[in-house]
Amino acid sequence: MPDSNIITIYATEWCWDCRRARKFFDRNGQHYRWVDIDDDEQAEQFVKGTNKGMRSVPTIIFPDGDILVEPSNAQLERKLNHNRIVADHSLE
Secondary structure (H helix, E strand, O other), X not given: OOOOOOEEEEEOOOOHHHHHHHHHHHXXXXXXXXXXXXXXXXXHHHHHHHOOOOOOOOEEEOOOOOEEEOOOHHHHHHHHXXXXXXXXXXXX
């Protein structure tokens, strides 16, 4: 279900943590796909399947396959910085 070339955020509009994660990605100029699980039953089932039956949001899928569930801004920053370092080394 996730797009393998872009970060996918499974979320809801009413969730404060989801809005915080979106704001974090926006501030950092990071492209992402926002999927509201309240509007997409298949996305909701994906989130539940990923999180042992729980509607835990945000559930964020990264292009490398890593999944972060309800991450803090610090966790998101570490993930993004790690990806940038890996990308920089691939140019050498």
